[in-house]
Amino acid sequence: MSETRAADPLIDILAALRDKVMGVSESVLATADGLLVATDAATVHPESVAAVAAATLSLGRRMAQQGETGMLRQVIAQCSGGHVLVLAVGDRALLAVVADEGLDLAAFQREAPAVVEELTRQLDADVA
Numbered sequence: 179m180s181e182t183r184a185a186d187p188l189i190d191i192l193a194a195l196r197d198k199v200m201g202v203s204e205s206v207l208a209t210a211d212g213l214l215v216a217t218d219a220a221t222v223h224p225e226s227v228a229a230v231a232a233a234t235l236s237l238g239r240r241m242a243q244q245g246e247t248g249m250l251r252q253v254i255a256q257c258s259g260g261h262v263l264v265l266a267v268g269d270r271a272l273l274a275v276v277a278d279e280g281l282d283l284a285a286f287q288r289e290a291p292a293v294v295e296e297l298t299r300q301l302d303a304d305v306a
Contacts, residue, residue, distance in 0.1 A: 187300050192218035195293050201281030206274045207297060208232060215271065222276055231264045231274035238264065265290060268298045
C-alpha cells in the first residue's frame with residue numbers, strides 16, 4: 179500500500195473533525211517526536227506545527243507527571259485570536275488542532291475522544 183493511500187483515512191478523520199466542530203480550522207497529526215504524519219491544513223506550516231506540538235506534548239506530560247494528575251490527554255492554548263490544542267494520540271503520536279475564536283469547546287471535548295480513538299486505530303493498523 180502506498181503512503182498516499184495509507185494517509186487518506188487519516189486525512190478523512192481530520193477533515194471530519196473540522197466539519198463536525200465549529201471553529202476548528204486546521205489540524206496536524208504527527209509522531210510524538212514531531213514528524214508529520216497527515217495534515218488538514220491550508221495556512222499553517224504543518225512541519226513546524228508538528229515540531230512545536232511535540233515539544234508542547236512533552237512539556238505537558240512532564241507537567242502532568244509533576245502534578246501527579248494522571249496521563250495527559252490534551253494541552254489547550256487559549257490565544258487572543260483563537261485556540262491551539264494538542265492531544266495525545268496514544269504514546270506515539272499527537273494531534274494539533276488550530277481553531278478560531280468561535281471554537282465550540284464543548285463540542286470539541288465531546289468529539290475528541292472518538293477522534294483520538296480512530297486515529298490510534300488507524301495508526302496501529304499501519305504498523306501491523
